[in-house]
Amino acid sequence: xxxxxxxxxxxxxxxxxxxxxxxxxxxxxxxxxxxxxxxxxxxxxxxxxxxxxxxxxxxxxxxxxxxxxxxxxxxxxxxxxxxxxxxxxxxxxxxxxxxxxxxxxxxxxxxxxxxxxxxxxxxxxxxxxxxxxxxxxxxxxxxxxxxxxxxxxxxxxxxxxxxxxxxxxxxxxxxxxxxxxxxxxxxxxxxxxxxxxxxxxxxxxxxxxxxxxxxxxxxxxxxxxxxxxxxxxxxxxxxxxxxxxxxxxxxxxxxxxxxxxxxxxxxxxxxxxxxxxxxxxxxxxxxxxxxx
Numbered sequence: 001x002x003x004x005x006x007x008x009x010x011x012x013x014x015x016x017x018x019x020x021x022x023x024x025x026x027x028x029x030x031x032x033x034x035x036x037x038x039x040x041x042x043x044x045x046x047x048x049x050x051x052x053x054x055x056x057x058x059x060x061x062x063x064x065x066x067x068x069x070x071x072x073x074x075x076x077x078x079x080x081x082x083x084x085x086x087x088x089x090x091x092x093x094x095x096x097x098x099x100x101x102x103x104x105x106x107x108x109x110x111x112x113x114x115x116x117x118x119x120x121x122x123x124x125x126x127x128x129x130x131x132x133x134x135x136x137x138x139x140x141x142x143x144x145x146x147x148x149x150x151x152x153x154x155x156x157x158x159x160x161x162x163x164x165x166x167x168x169x170x171x172x173x174x175x176x177x178x179x180x181x182x183x184x185x186x187x188x189x190x191x192x193x194x195x196x197x198x199x200x201x202x203x204x205x206x207x208x209x210x211x212x213x214x215x216x217x218x219x220x221x222x223x224x225x226x227x228x229x230x231x232x233x234x235x236x237x238x239x240x241x242x243x244x245x246x247x248x249x250x251x252x253x254x255x256x257x258x259x260x261x262x263x264x265x266x267x268x269x270x271x272x273x274x275x276x277x278x279x280x281x282x283x284x285x286x287x288x289x290x291x292x
Contacts (some may be wrong), residue, residue, distance in 0.1 A: 003105050003244040005030035008078040010070055011121060013088030014060050015042025016192035018141060019233035022085055022239045027053045029240050029243045036061065036070040037088075061088040061119035074130070081130040083243040086123050087141040090115045092192040093202020095153035096106035109155055109193045114160035120166055129179070137179040139242045144186045146258040151187070153202070164255070171253035179252040181242040184261030187220045188230045200267045224260030225271040234258065 009026050013019040026033050027050050033048050034040045036059035043056035055077045074081040092112055100108075124138055131138065139213035139225055145151035146164040164182070171180035194202050220229040228234075238256040257263065266272060 002028075002030035003240050003247055004083075007031045007082040007196070007243070007245070008034070009035060009083040009085060009243065010034045010074050010081060010127065011085040011087055012036045012059065012067075012119070013141075014085070015046055015056075015111060017040045017116050017187060017192065018185060018232045019085070019087040020046065020234055021236045022087065022091040022150050023050070023054065025176050025240055026083075026085075026238035026243075029244075031083070034070060034074045034077070034081075036067075041255045041291070061123060062114045064122040064126060066118075067123045069131055071126050078276060079152045080134055081127060082134050082245070084123060084131065084136070084138045085125040085141070085239060085243065087136060088115060088119055088121045089143075089192065091192040091194045092153040092280070093198055094152040094200045094204055095155065095194075095201040099203075101199070104195075104197045104199070106155050106270050107197045109195075111271040112155040112159050116156070120163055120170075124170055124174075124180075128174070128212040131178045133243070135177060137243055137245070137248075138170065138174075139182065140180070142167065142182045142255060144184055144257070144262055146184055146255070147257075148262060156214075162223075167255075175252055179248070181243060181248070181251055181253070182255045183238045184257045184259060185235045185236060186224060186228075186230060186257075186262060188232055188235065190232060223270065224262060225263075226260040227271065228260045230258070230260065232256050238282050 009031045011019055011023050011033055014023045014035035023033050023035055023046060033054045035043060035054050035056045036129055037043050038060055040058060046054055046058050055073055057070045057073050057201055059070050071081055087096045120140060144162055145157050147158040151155060167180055167182045174180055217229045221227045235258045238258050242256060
């Protein structure tokens with residue numbers, strides 16, 4: 001049986017990137033999905049792909065009433081709401097304090113914190129009555145930047161640390177009626193937007209000197225033990241697990257870190273097994289070739 005069979009989910013920021021991959025996988029796992037996003041074009045693409053398995057609604061996730069309208073769509077179209085995937089987010093282009101124009105800080109701070117933190121809170125508030133009724137769950141998109149520095153600039157890092165705290169508090173407040181968990185993806189091939197007001201301060205990450213700056217994939221992969229620059233779909237199964245009533249009934253306040261193994265990155269080496277196949281062959285223990 002599929003893990004989300006018969007469930008109804010609401011995915012914010014579901015028209016692109018990780019949110020789009022979550023929508024695709026949720027439908028595959030048997031869910032019907034309301035996709036909330038600010039992009040009409042992206043929503044039309046999702047609708048064309050999935051037909052009656054999805055309903056779409058243009059939503060500014062910062063606004064409580066628009067979140068409530070998205071929840072109402074789920075109930076009116078599909079009769080219930082079982083999972084809220086609070087995924088919508090915005091980056092800051094790795095803007096560092098030394099490069100920020102003081103006149104832009106207020107506007108940039110407000111946009112990043114409103115979308116990455118406030119939207120989680122008002123979305124949870126809007127969905128809470130229906131989720132209590134179904135004993136449902138919330139799945140929050142966090143980030144490796146909820147735990148580590150330098151995965152963005154100071155505004156993004158602050159917002160993702162704050163979102164981690166908000167997720168934990170919601171898990172406490174809503175227990176035992178609604179489970180609240182999170183997925184923390186690492187670097188992923190997405191075109192996350194950033195506040196235009198940041199301008200030239202948001203230049204993107206500085207590439208280490210030993211990496212060709214034109215080879216972003218290699219630069220990112222070099223930082224992770226699994227040597228991976230993830231695709232959005234690489235994280236989707238974690239959202240299925242966190243949202244599944246049958247498979248994760250004992251989980252709340254839990255973060256699934258889908259970040260290529262950053263927590264086991266070494267001080268001397270990013271990863272300890274780069275030469276493992278060669279060492280095994282030299283010792284006569286086999287491992288003649290890799291099997292995928």
